[in-house]
Amino acid sequence: MKILKKLLLVSILIPLTYSLSFGQQPQQQLPPRGQQQNPALQRQRAPEDSTVRMTHFQTEIWDPEVPMVQPAEKIGDPPADAIILFDGKDINKEWEEVSRGGIRPATWIIKDGAMQSIQGSGSLKSKRVFNDFQLHIEWKTPSEITGSGQGRGNSGVYLQELYELQILDSWHNRTYRNGQAGAFYKQYAPLVNASLKPGEWQSYDIVYTAPRFGKDSTTYFTPPRATVFQNGILIQNNVSLRGPTTYVGIPEYLIKKHGAGSILLQQHGNPVAFRNIWIREL
Ligand code: MG
Numbered sequence: 339m340k341i342l343k344k345l346l347l348v349s350i351l352i353p354l355t356y357s358l359s360f361g362q363q364p365q366q367q368l369p370p371r372g373q374q375q376n377p378a379l380q381r382q383r384a385p386e387d388s389t390v391r392m393t394h395f396q397t398e399i400w401d402p403e404v405p406m407v408q409p410a411e412k413i414g415d416p417p418a419d420a421i422i423l424f425d426g427k428d429i430n431k432e433w434e435e436v437s438r439g440g441i442r443p444a445t446w447i448i449k450d451g452a453m454q455s456i457q458g459s460g461s462l463k464s465k466r467v468f469n470d471f472q473l474h475i476e477w478k479t480p481s482e483i484t485g486s487g488q489g490r491g492n493s494g495v496y497l498q499e500l501y502e503l504q505i506l507d508s509w510h511n512r513t514y515r516n517g518q519a520g521a522f523y524k525q526y527a528p529l530v531n532a533s534l535k536p537g538e539w540q541s542y543d544i545v546y547t548a549p550r551f552g553k554d555s556t557t558y559f560t561p562p563r564a565t566v567f568q569n570g571i572l573i574q575n576n577v578s579l580r581g582p583t584t585y586v587g588i589p590e591y592l593i594k595k596h597g598a599g600s601i602l603l604q605q606h607g608n609p610v611a612f613r614n615i616w617i618r619e620l
Pocket of ligand 1 (some may be wrong): 482492493494502504505604
């Protein structure tokens, strides 16, 4: 009898010990093939407590699907979802001119598929307004050098009409570093001088994040930020702008709550030409 009892005890204990030592290992429940992307199924299979390991399915986000955009055949040309701000033909479709008397149709001229200011022109302002964007713009300073420093091929791209990315002929033309081509005027010098010779087409590719404002209308909640490539070279790396561009003074003192704004092309007395301008809202 004793032997029988021992045998009975052993036959109960062995499976019990086995289930205690191995049975608590979580059995990973993988969704069947073909159903792994179903978010409802992922929720069903979510762990009930932190002792259960995550599966990689729980960190995969499927929806909404990232939209496809057809890139341009040639890098620098507009991709399929870009807004064309200047295609070489019509200035007045997307731009108007800022003059002392107010807003008027553009007096800039089109020459060889590019637009440029003439004597007496004002700055050009886009009719559309923007917040966050990716902007491509091509520009050319006069091939014949006249003037020096800030007087040589001066223009500028104002983001939201307030923040100037300087355009200047900076090909062997010293000026203050925070005022040369590619500078956020009087705020950030470019990382390098990526300028081409005067008379050659150059490009800016700008990624801009507009400022956000809280209750305080004279302080940024988050400042405007910008990254810029000149001729494919990084010249501004996610810089935080201090405030609106000013020739003299403290940018921070000029901060005033604002919403979406235009792109403005500065008329600074030099015939700088522009072409192939497109923008993607972000
Ligand atoms: Mg300028």
